[in-house]
Amino acid sequence: MKLTIKNWTGVATWRWVANDDNCGICRMPFDGCCPDCKLPGDDCPLVWGQCSHCFHMHCIVKWLQSQPVNQQCPMCRQPWKFNNK
């Protein structure tokens, strides 16, 4: 038997690979977005610190902006450095 495919529709799912389910700052799921955004995905990305803790980018940036000195990871209090790897 010979088949001819006339057309097809691809469906994909995605999720962030993080070491936790929820952002420790806003408590929203990582697969959702931060409370200031409407849609999850590239517009509301996750970022990691060198300490390995992970947050919504918008959440950790808000925290760092509120801390003029001694910017620390909210989870482990080590100095916060973005992991750019």
Next chain:
Amino acid sequence: MAGLSPSERRLQKELMSLMKEPPPGVEVDFDLAEQNLLHWIINMEGAAGTLYEGERFQLQFKFSNKYPFDSPEVTFVGNNIPVHPHIYSNGHICLSILTDDWSPALSVQSVCLSIVSMLSSCKEKQRPPDNAFYVKTCNKNPKKTKWWYHDDSV
């Protein structure tokens, strides 16, 4: 959760989890918090086997619309203020996580646990040495006080 601000959305989640799994001796006034998510009253019991066993206290939490980036204002209220070296007779608490050491990863639950543990490790019931002067001169909001955190033992 439509119509709630980011602070209120987080507080709504915290309220639900505190109702579902309250730490021992801690009970939130759910109806009051539901009416205004930015103002909570927590009933707290002194832990068994400590100097505060059998006593009941009330903690008030006030949140700003910057919560959790801004720490909550936490004071003891009501007619029984614990007698403790870090708790002033007007209900103000000298506890570093409420100001300098606040982190947005902390929560109502973790603050309650810190306070229960601060009470539990107390060896002798007494007011802070500067109580009389402090309560006369302080601001109503304990977050306006420049606290000195010098004693980690209690």
